[in-house]
Amino acid sequence: MNDLIVVRLERARDALAEAKTMQAAKKIADMAGAxxxxxRRQELGQEVIDYAHGLRVDALALLGTMIKTQKAGExxxxxxxxxxxxxxxxxxxxxxxxxxxxxxxxxxxxxLAQKLADLPPVLFxxxxxxxxxxTAALREVRHASKKDAPPL
Numbered sequence: 001m002n003d004l005i006v007v008r009l010e011r012a013r014d015a016l017a018e019a020k021t022m023q024a025a026k027k028i029a030d031m032a033g034a035x036x037x038x039x040r041r042q043e044l045g046q047e048v049i050d051y052a053h054g055l056r057v058d059a060l061a062l063l064g065t066m067i068k069t070q071k072a073g074e075x076x077x078x079x080x081x082x083x084x085x086x087x088x089x090x091x092x093x094x095x096x097x098x099x100x101x102x103x104x105x106x107x108x109x110x111x112l113a114q115k116l117a118d119l120p121p122v123l124f125x126x127x128x129x130x131x132x133x134x135t136a137a138l139r140e141v142r143h144a145s146k147k148d149a150p151p152l
Contacts, residue, residue: 005044009035009051016059022066022103029059029109050130057116057128060109064117067110070098 012028012035019025036052039045100110112134119127119137126132 005035005039005048006051009048009055013055013058016055016062019059019062022063022070022098022105025059025063025066026103026105026109029056029063029113032056032059053130054128057124060113061116061119061124063105063109064113064115067100067105067114068117 009032012031015024016028019028032052032055036049036056039048039052100107105113115138116124116127116134119141123132123137123140127134127137
């Protein structure tokens with residue numbers, strides 16, 4: 001059973017290398033998260049758990065990079081948030097840009113993914129290896145930026 005999970009994770013890692021859409025990256029992150037939970041509950045060994053965790057973090061970081069690139073490029077459709085509805089009922093003005101919801105991405109996952117994508121490489125590797133929690137890495141980044149900020 002242990003080998004089957006590792007084989008599926010290796011296939012997912014190959015798919016991650018070829019992922020070109022936010023949906024694909026999200027699907028791989030979800031699969032790796034499920035594999036991590038399964039490996040933990042079935043006590044398949046720390047190596048398998050760490051491999052699944054690393055794959056999930058990599059997929060979320062790729063997703064975060066894709067979201068940031070999409071925002072910087074054509075942008076994301078925000079729905080009706082903060083805008084006035086224009087057009088008529090017969091001819092509504094539509095926004096064809098993709099939404100996070102159309103990719104089945106929640107705001108929390110989007111925020112986490114973008115934060116992972118922004119982490120410095122040293123902290124990212126620690127989060128990926130499971131030696132540091134994401135919140136602890138973000139706290140370090142905040143503290144480092146406060147130290148570098150000029151005094152008022």
